[in-house]
Amino acid sequence: LVWSGEIISSFFFQAEDGIRDLVRSRGLGDVYKRQMAVGAVRDFVLGARLLDGKGDLLNFGGQVMKNVAGYDVSRLLAGSLGCLGVLVEVSLKVLPKPLEEATLHFELSEAEAFGRFDRWAGQALPVSASAWSEGALRLRLSGAGPAVAAAGRTLGGEALEEGAATAFWAGLRDQAAPFFATGSAALIRLALPAGTPTVALPGSHLVEWGGAQRWCWAEPDRLPALRALAVAHGGHATLFRAPPGRAGDDVFTPLTAPLLRIHRALKRQFDPAGAFNRGRMYAEV
Known part of the structure; x- marks a missing residue:
């Protein structure tokens, strides 16, 4: 498209x-x-x-x-x-x-980032994407120039240079970012309702969509527990990428x-x- x-x-x-x-x-x-x-x-x-x-x-x-x-x-x-x-x-x-776009960078813990998500959700802000990982939150604003500029002043943070911002979001879209580098574990995607608080995920993880989409790397044996965790919060977990040589695991959360x-x-x-x-x-x- x-x-x-x-x-x-x-x-x-x-x-x-x-x-x-x-x-x-x-x-x-x-x-x-x-x-x-x-x-x-x-x-x-x-x-x-x-x-x-x-x-x-x-x-x-x-x-x-x-x-x-x-x-x-x-x-x-x-x-x-x-x-x-x-x-x-x-x-x-x-x-x-969008006529204008800007990406803001914040140094925040996961709990602090989720606190911001909750607060921003109640405001009329032109947020089109968000991503948190390893203590850094990136927030993309899209829309008319005055609206993007006003939101940037309200939110604060550090504005990323256009080329760096474009490369960052393209890396997430294409799963070319360092987080998605092929490893020996399984890449698991959790889809959770908006407003779901932080949950304990193994190892390094990535949070998108204001907390509604979360990625983590885990051993395949952890998949049932992660699925149970997602279901308990009204969501589901998908085995997005299995480790090399591993087959037979259900890709999607079993249906009721x-x-x-x-x-x-x-x-x-x-x-x-x-x-x-x-x-x-x-x-x-």
Whole structure:
């Protein structure tokens, strides 16, 4: 998704492999890092055409806003990892490129950073991204020039040079930052509700989205305990990257019985023969 300097409410894409893979895996470029401010990838999907397991071409949604009556299948396809069918076309909403951006640097402990998150959440600030790790918090402001400048004066901190800020956020987006360097442990991603306080995570960890997304490196044997911790706070934990030579662990938090029934019913409806990525998300689906 290319950020445009113009305001475009909707734009139709003939899905090539890049766009299709981004939607089904929930990547969608820079939107992923801006999710705390602009919403998830599914919020950008207006419509889709799907080739299902019976060979039928199905159309869902459309090319304009407020176009869905009933079950919103087009958004269901975002993050489905190709388990329900082949995405043939996708209609996406795009956003205007922010007129100004600035990144602020703060030296804070994790507890202090979470205190700031709670305080800032109640203020009208143009925050588009945040990241804390190893005692340093980076906060990105995006929007009109006067709003960004006023927020910078209110928040304080040290302003990063534009090139350094761009490189930092690109490193997070592409997982090229030093934190994501391949190690012998498992990379685990915890998704927690906004406002969840600090939780005990093993080793070095990274906190994004004002605390709603947290990354840590841990031995695979710690995964069940971390999943239980996430579920206890109303979230879930994903095995994002397994260590070399390790296979067989569930990637996603196991579903509850009611949710598993829904997943199975959807799979049977769209792909009754199990032709598409069976077991890709859950062994039972």
